[in-house]
Amino acid sequence: MKTLKIVLAALLVACAVLLLVFSLQARDSLPGILDRMDPQQLADQDTQMKKARDRVDNALLEGDREKTLRSLDRYMEGFREQLTLDSQVQMDLFFFRNGPSMIALALFLLVVAGALVLAAFSRRAKVKKSALYLCLAAAVYAAVYILENTVGGNSMLMTVLKKGAIYALIAVSMNLLNGFTGLFSLGQAGFMLIGAYTYAIFTIETASRNQVYQYYGGGLVQFMLPPLVAIVLAGLAAAFFAFLIGLPVLRLKSDYLAIATLGFAEIIRAVFQYDGLGPITNGSNLLRKFTVFGTALYPFVVAGVCIALIALLIHSTYGRAFKAIRDDEIAAEAMGINLYRHKQMAFVISSFFAGVGGALLAMYQTTVQAAAFTSAMTYEILLIVVIGGMGSISGSVMASFLFVAASEWWLRFLDNKTVIGSFEVPLLRSGFRMVAFSVVIMLVVLFYRQGIMGDKELSLSRIARRLGRRKEGGSHD
Amino acid sequence: MTEPVLALKHITMQFGGVVAVDNLTMHINKDEIVALIGPNGAGKTTAFNCITGVYTPTNGQVYYEGQLIVSNRPEGKMKALYAGSYKEYPREVVVNTPDRITKKGVARTFQNIRLFKTQTVFENVLIATHLHKTSNLFTAALRFNHKEERQMREHAMYMLEAVGLTAMKDELATSLPYGMQRRLEIARALATRPRLLLLDEPAAGMNPQETESLARFIVDIRQRFDLTIFLIEHHMDLVMDISDRIYVIDFGRQIATGIPEEIQDNQDVITAYLGVYEE
Numbered sequence: 001m002k003t004l005k006i007v008l009a010a011l012l013v014a015c016a017v018l019l020l021v022f023s024l025q026a027r028d029s030l031p032g033i034l035d036r037m038d039p040q041q042l043a044d045q046d047t048q049m050k051k052a053r054d055r056v057d058n059a060l061l062e063g064d065r066e067k068t069l070r071s072l073d074r075y076m077e078g079f080r081e082q083l084t085l086d087s088q089v090q091m092d093l094f095f096f097r098n099g100p101s102m103i104a105l106a107l108f109l110l111v112v113a114g115a116l117v118l119a120a121f122s123r124r125a126k127v128k129k130s131a132l133y134l135c136l137a138a139a140v141y142a143a144v145y146i147l148e149n150t151v152g153g154n155s156m157l158m159t160v161l162k163k164g165a166i167y168a169l170i171a172v173s174m175n176l177l178n179g180f181t182g183l184f185s186l187g188q189a190g191f192m193l194i195g196a197y198t199y200a201i202f203t204i205e206t207a208s209r210n211q212v213y214q215y216y217g218g219g220l221v222q223f224m225l226p227p228l229v230a231i232v233l234a235g236l237a238a239a240f241f242a243f244l245i246g247l248p249v250l251r252l253k254s255d256y257l258a259i260a261t262l263g264f265a266e267i268i269r270a271v272f273q274y275d276g277l278g279p280i281t282n283g284s285n286l287l288r289k290f291t292v293f294g295t296a297l298y299p300f301v302v303a304g305v306c307i308a309l310i311a312l313l314i315h316s317t318y319g320r321a322f323k324a325i326r327d328d329e330i331a332a333e334a335m336g337i338n339l340y341r342h343k344q345m346a347f348v349i350s351s352f353f354a355g356v357g358g359a360l361l362a363m364y365q366t367t368v369q370a371a372a373f374t375s376a377m378t379y380e381i382l383l384i385v386v387i388g389g390m391g392s393i394s395g396s397v398m399a400s401f402l403f404v405a406a407s408e409w410w411l412r413f414l415d416n417k418t419v420i421g422s423f424e425v426p427l428l429r430s431g432f433r434m435v436a437f438s439v440v441i442m443l444v445v446l447f448y449r450q451g452i453m454g455d456k457e458l459s460l461s462r463i464a465r466r467l468g469r470r471k472e473g474g475s476h477d
Numbered sequence: 478m479t480e481p482v483l484a485l486k487h488i489t490m491q492f493g494g495v496v497a498v499d500n501l502t503m504h505i506n507k508d509e510i511v512a513l514i515g516p517n518g519a520g521k522t523t524a525f526n527c528i529t530g531v532y533t534p535t536n537g538q539v540y541y542e543g544q545l546i547v548s549n550r551p552e553g554k555m556k557a558l559y560a561g562s563y564k565e566y567p568r569e570v571v572v573n574t575p576d577r578i579t580k581k582g583v584a585r586t587f588q589n590i591r592l593f594k595t596q597t598v599f600e601n602v603l604i605a606t607h608l609h610k611t612s613n614l615f616t617a618a619l620r621f622n623h624k625e626e627r628q629m630r631e632h633a634m635y636m637l638e639a640v641g642l643t644a645m646k647d648e649l650a651t652s653l654p655y656g657m658q659r660r661l662e663i664a665r666a667l668a669t670r671p672r673l674l675l676l677d678e679p680a681a682g683m684n685p686q687e688t689e690s691l692a693r694f695i696v697d698i699r700q701r702f703d704l705t706i707f708l709i710e711h712h713m714d715l716v717m718d719i720s721d722r723i724y725v726i727d728f729g730r731q732i733a734t735g736i737p738e739e740i741q742d743n744q745d746v747i748t749a750y751l752g753v754y755e756e
Contacts, residue, residue: 309618316617317607317629324593324604331591334529336579336608336669345614391595455595 005120009113016109023102026095030060030068033092037076037083049079069097101146108142111135141300148296156409162296163408164401166360169303171384171396172310173353178382179390179455180314181346182326187245187261188381190268191351193373194241195234195358197272200287200368201280202230208289215285216278227291231302231359238355239348241268250343265375272370281370288367299360306353311393313349322346326391387444387451395453411436480543481506482673482705483528483583488537489561490523490729491551497523498534499729500563505673510699510706512720514713514740516749520729521709522588525677529585530575535559538567541581541673546573562730580608584671586662588678588709592650598661599646602633605668633668639701640664640694656687660694667702674698676708680715688712692719717741725749 026033034053043049052075059067076083085093095102115131115138122128144161151157170188177183202225204212213219225233241264249260271277273284281287293299313319321342324332333339362368380403388399414433418425444451456462481504490498498520505511513521527534527547535555539547550566551559579585593601606629612622620626637643640660645653650661659679666674679695680688692715699706710716716723717737725733725740727749733740740746 312620313614313618316620317603317610317612317622317626318614318617320600320604321607323596324607327593327595328591330531330575331587331593332604333575334579334585334587334591335605335665336576337604338574338576349614 002120005116009116009120012109012113012116016106016113019102019106019109022091022095023099023106026092026099029092030072030096031057033089033096036089036092037085039084040082042079042082046079046082049075049082052078098149101149104142104145104149108138111138137304140304141297144296144300153296158296160401160405160409162299162364164404165296165299165303166357166364167381167384167400167404168397169306169360170354170357170381171388171400172307172393173350173357174381175385175388175390175393175396176310176314176322176353177346177350178385179392179396180319180326181322181343183250183343183346184255184258185261185347185350186258186375186378186382187242187265187351188354189373189375189377190261190265191238191242191354192358192361192377193265193268193272193370194238195355196362196368196373197281197287197358197370198234198237198355199227199230199359200290200362202233203227203290204287205289205291212287212289213279213282216282219282220279224291227293227363230291231356234359235352235355238358239352242348242351243344246344246347250340250347262375262378265373265378269370269373284369284371286367286369287362290362290368292363292366299364302356302360306356307393307397310349310353314393318342318345323391383441387441389451389453389455391455392451392453392457394458395451395456398452398458406440407433407437479507481540482509482542483707484540485524485528486538486540486567487563487565488524488527488534488539489563490520490527490532491535491555491559491561494558494560496560497729498527498726499561501537501726501729501731503724503731503734505705505707507705508699508703509721510695510708510719512716512723513707513709513726514711514716514723515726515732519726521726522677523729524726525585525675525709528578529583529675530573530578533572536561536563536566538569538571541578541583544581545569545571546578546581547571576608579669579671582670582672583675584666584669584673585675586659586666586677586679588681590655590658590662592658592662592665594649594651596650597647598642598650598653599633599637601650601661602636602665602668603629605665606632608669636664636668639667639698656683656691659683659691663694663698667698671704673705673707676706676710678709678711680710680712683712685714688715691715695719 034056038053043053052071055071056068056075059071112135115135118131119128122131147161148158170192174185174188177185201219201221202223204219204221204224206222206224209222210218245260245264249257272281274281275283277283314322321332321337324335324337325339325342329339358373384399384403385396387403388395388397411433414428414436415430416428418428484504485501488498488501489496501520501524503511513524515521523532526532527537528539530547533549534547535551536549536559537547538545538549548567548569548571550568550570552570573581593604596604610617610622610625610629612625616622617626634643634646637646640663642653642657642661642664645657650658653661663674663676663679676695680691683691695706695708696719698704708716708720720737723733723735723737723740724731725743725746732745732749733743735743
């Protein structure tokens, strides 16, 4: 078993190295490939061919990958008869086209190989488990990266994945409070708003500030922070507000928390649109031209790290204390758990990650306006938590992808008038999607109250047990 | 004379116009098993709740190992309403929440079992080790506290072994039979490393055999963990069997105190329990 793992790891490393070498070589060798494609130097004789080839060369010089690929396609499409593609050229072309994906794949293989070696040499079950986690995370990231480079960053699939990842983080942060600590809070949209605004305000390009804050003389903040610093700041700002609200409210029974946080979210939305705060928040106008992410990996990595942190927290002694408070406050207190302090902790941490989620959402939307952070947004997140299962991190993650995919993509057809022959399908019109969606949600809440996962976690060992085999495993993401 | 582990001084608890506990004064010495008995509604659990900080008594003081842990006097509206028989008020006001009192070394169980329902037997006990943590949120989340975590787990396992629940450690706490749940609650209380253990009707709902084994168990843990035990109980067999001393209360007032033999022959106690036969 051990030797098998090591041999397998060695094979993977070899594959990865090969892939890396090929794709790194192919990156700089397009002119060479073009020459080999065209052994008779036909391009020099045919003006049209020459023009097309020059276009490829120019695009390559400019360093514009998309453009290079496009002009390359046109060149090859137009002159297929004249060009000879032997297998060597074809392979080089493949690596040129899919270079970044291949590098991602190679890195993924390396991580898997590393995990295999760890699993082979370590005697501790925990290390083996973490190794499997690592593999899983690497697989997810590699898949996202390859997808992005094959279907394109602006496709519906990538939009859903990006928004899904962000919503997953926010849903998990809400689950930490509602599902694990048993505090019912409805302020998520408010904390997201604070996060989104904090992020946006501190990352607008200095040069564009006059344009963005055109009614407020360029705004007060005249510097720019690196995105990661701004994201952490966004979380901290949300956490600070949570701390202030928690001071009075968390000493009361939790119903009041729901009312107070809902009120807070509504008030903060109005306050951020207040004209007097214009130099900072730009009043009721959009904030735009701030730093956004270029690749879908960004929200995936940030959300993944945050969710992993929350999961680690939940499985620590503090997480156990949170669950104890959820199960029985009186017993928890009798076991020496300071109710107020632990509730405050859960509330502040949850809001911190909601703030981070808000910052990511701002990046995803590329513009921010306070008016969009309505309580309906909180209910969306709450629905994800309920559908995924109160008290299940993996449930929240799965549910958020499902929810986003359904609301943005799969149920879109309900919004379009559809005519089959001369028969116009009734009810289908703009807005019907939301009706159908509400019905689905009602059905879930009525008949499937446990949600997808209940309070269980999706884990490899559980799946393995289902399949009838014993195997070490860990939970999702 | 050595300092008593627990001393109640004139504890009075009044809810609105109802005086649930009236001028209760008692003490428990080290290594003793002391029982508090009385008919239903006599105010036994209320007395417990005053000691553990669930309620703040209207008047009176509680000392634990010589330290004043609870002290209160009627204030505000209660000043006019106060109907307790003891009219002198302490000067200090000391209020402690239950968690702080548990941290000082007083653990308790509940009359109606209060286990953490969604968690396993092992996790129930493990939670009770949380109060002695030295790690903070960050060191715990990032697993810098793995040494402490291992000690917590070992301690929880040791407690489960002490009450004989090791084999069921991964079962859901609520799936255990009733008697086992009682034992689990005691194990959980013991995991907080108390020096004084308060048991609120530990034998409620148990059959004679279970009660008998519980009695041995209580005596056993007193020795093993060097405990002082204060219990409320209705099973007279159990009380007479293991208690060193007994306090009897009725309608909130103390009506008798002494060793089991004295209590058995006390006319007031018999009257309180059986009523008076009137011609």
